[in-house]
Amino acid sequence: MTDTNPLERYSRQMRYPGIGKAGQEKLLASRVTLCGCGALGTVLANVLVRAGVGFVRVIDRDFVEPSNLQRQVLFDESDVTNNLPKAEAAAVKLRQINSAVTVEPIVADINRTNIEDFCEGADLILDGSDNFEIRYLINDVAIKHNKPWVYGGAVGSQGMSMTIIPGETPCLRCVFEAAPAPGETGTCETAGVLAPAVNIVASYQATEALKLLSGNKAAVNKELLILDVWENTNRRVKVAPLAGRKGQCPCCAKRNFEWLDGAHGTQTTSLCGRNAVQVSQRTKGKLDFAYLAGVLKQSGEVSYNKFLLKFQLVENGDPYEFTVFEDGRAIIKGTDQPDKARTLYAKYVGH
Amino acid sequence: MAIKVQIPTPMREQAGGNAEVVVTGGTVKAAFDDLLRQYPALATKLFDNGKLRPYINVFVNDEDIRYLDEMDTAITDGVIVALIPAVAGG
Numbered sequence: 001m002t003d004t005n006p007l008e009r010y011s012r013q014m015r016y017p018g019i020g021k022a023g024q025e026k027l028l029a030s031r032v033t034l035c036g037c038g039a040l041g042t043v044l045a046n047v048l049v050r051a052g053v054g055f056v057r058v059i060d061r062d063f064v065e066p067s068n069l070q071r072q073v074l075f076d077e078s079d080v081t082n083n084l085p086k087a088e089a090a091a092v093k094l095r096q097i098n099s100a101v102t103v104e105p106i107v108a109d110i111n112r113t114n115i116e117d118f119c120e121g122a123d124l125i126l127d128g129s130d131n132f133e134i135r136y137l138i139n140d141v142a143i144k145h146n147k148p149w150v151y152g153g154a155v156g157s158q159g160m161s162m163t164i165i166p167g168e169t170p171c172l173r174c175v176f177e178a179a180p181a182p183g184e185t186g187t188c189e190t191a192g193v194l195a196p197a198v199n200i201v202a203s204y205q206a207t208e209a210l211k212l213l214s215g216n217k218a219a220v221n222k223e224l225l226i227l228d229v230w231e232n233t234n235r236r237v238k239v240a241p242l243a244g245r246k247g248q249c250p251c252c253a254k255r256n257f258e259w260l261d262g263a264h265g266t267q268t269t270s271l272c273g274r275n276a277v278q279v280s281q282r283t284k285g286k287l288d289f290a291y292l293a294g295v296l297k298q299s300g301e302v303s304y305n306k307f308l309l310k311f312q313l314v315e316n317g318d319p320y321e322f323t324v325f326e327d328g329r330a331i332i333k334g335t336d337q338p339d340k341a342r343t344l345y346a347k348y349v350g351h
Numbered sequence: 352m353a354i355k356v357q358i359p360t361p362m363r364e365q366a367g368g369n370a371e372v373v374v375t376g377g378t379v380k381a382a383f384d385d386l387l388r389q390y391p392a393l394a395t396k397l398f399d400n401g402k403l404r405p406y407i408n409v410f411v412n413d414e415d416i417r418y419l420d421e422m423d424t425a426i427t428d429g430v431i432v433a434l435i436p437a438v439a440g441g
Contacts, residue, residue, distance in 0.1 A: 128441065130439070155439060175415075186440070187440050191361070
């Protein structure tokens, strides 16, 4: 596309008084790190790149699968056929949408050893992930390096979003003190998800991004947004007074970055010669096998006794077998790749 | 008029399939006692060793009880108590 005026493509959003030419120039000079490029992430990337955010780093560890196409708006059947990583497939589409901005795809499993590098230089971090391990890692990095970030989550017909500005709003740990134990809350695989629910949550996140990057911090929503597209609810609950939680928030008040330091989260170990990976979960409490079995029976064969739960499933023609222990640890047979094992764990045992 | 407790989707199976349960009680704690008396299966979903699970937040008419009087927060007829767990997927 040849433009005599390179700003012409942004003319409609520049006409909006909140953005204007000055705001557009700020967007063009902005850098964003997008953690995860699934349902939330593809909507976020789509909006940011069309809006002219100058540099978007897109990080995802997964490949495009047929079950993604119902809601992950940047992917199509050819991406599945070509077995493309989500970050790369998204980058191809995004560059076709807007060749004037820089898209940097990274195919990687975000963890505590690399997330600080991925977020370096970013003006804003966006949550396009599907699990709380990554969200608490983002929260740690954002508070530690004084960068704003926007949380979004969606499952079933419901979703929530919150904008975190270090020093000004509560952080994720002020509001949600700890991650749900494995198996305690639904995932998109176990509880299902409606595309509009994720699209709406991501659109709210993207709007927050546009406000922050265009220099409109005062317009940011400082409360927790909760919506359900099936039950027709949309509300903001007041969380602002939780900021720092009277000096007791381990992250933003005490500056203990427990997820970044490895005190929480998962650890993986490849089990040599067994085509299996052990995923360990550093959470307290015991799994409720009866509940987890009830959730998993929709996705595969489940059995359990007092000590362990076995779960067998076939995903894209590949068989996997989970052996899950009461403390949340799982041995996943069928892969020797830690990234794949973490993906399977996050999908089915959840977080 | 009554106090309504809103039950999140992942806990409705333990609440007889209800999205809302009508309870009585002058405090959030008393409301929880009545809720668990009606639906004892909710106990392990909400509490761990007598403590509310840390990923579940309780709002009284959209105000978080952690900056009110926590479980002693006074409530009256017409109040809505919402149980809001963190939403994981995406």
